[in-house]
Amino acid sequence: MVFPEAQDLTADDRNEASSPKTHIVKASHGYAFEVKKGKHFRIVDLYGEQVVDFAAWVSRTNLIQKLSMSYSRYHLSGVQPAVGECLWTNTDEPMLRVVDDTVKVHDMTFMSCNPEFYQKKGAPKHHRSCATNIAEVMKDYGMGSYLEVTDPFNIFQNTPNYSLKPLGSSKPGDYIEFEALMDCVCAASCCPYVSQPEHA
Ligand SMILES: [Zn+2]
Numbered sequence: 001m002v003f004p005e006a007q008d009l010t011a012d013d014r015n016e017a018s019s020p021k022t023h024i025v026k027a028s029h030g031y032a033f034e035v036k037k038g039k040h041f042r043i044v045d046l047y048g049e050q051v052v053d054f055a056a057w058v059s060r061t062n063l064i065q066k067l068s069m070s071y072s073r074y075h076l077s078g079v080q081p082a083v084g085e086c087l088w089t090n091t092d093e094p095m096l097r098v099v100d101d102t103v104k105v106h107d108m109t110f111m112s113c114n115p116e117f118y119q120k121k122g123a124p125k126h127h128r129s130c131a132t133n134i135a136e137v138m139k140d141y142g143m144g145s146y147l148e149v150t151d152p153f154n155i156f157q158n159t160p161n162y163s164l165k166p167l168g169s170s171k172p173g174d175y176i177e178f179e180a181l182m183d184c185v186c187a188a189s190c191c192p193y194v195s196q197p198e199h200a
Helices: 069-076 115-120 130-137
Strands: 030-035 040-045 052-058 086-089 094-101 153-155 174-180 184-190
Touching: 030 130, 040 052, 052 094, 052 130, 069 086, 130 184
Parallel strands: none
Antiparallel strands: 030 184, 040 174, 052 153, 052 184, 086 094, 094 174
């Protein structure tokens, strides 16, 4: 998974050619990054069929204002944002606009996998999870527990009609690109769930 981050240009280098920053997220781990209003970022599936749990918070709101799947579902009248449509905050404002999408199959209905989820499945005690991955990388922004992680936008997860289906949706190099409509802090997790084909 690659994140060509927002180009954070100063006034001095704004006119210079600059390639996007890229961060490769380690398998089964998370990554947090800040994006300024008006900047773009892209989440790329390097190898195909990798679900990415994504969450975001409005900067400087102490993690109170955040990306909301229920508001997004309401505004989209469904669970699939099209290019040009937005994901919304829990204060009913458009937060991120989808500006490009080579997959168009994502999920905004399921929770992040979490310690209890794996515990009930009999997984090893310290199995990594998206909720703890996101909490781990959001610690520097004030997050104290994985229970504070908001419902995610599950990028590349195939859940049409609210039922998980085999992925087959994202191929190596596929991506979704957003424009930030406000300053925000984003977090993403390479989902470590591998026991079913939905999350290769
Ligand atoms: Zn997960």
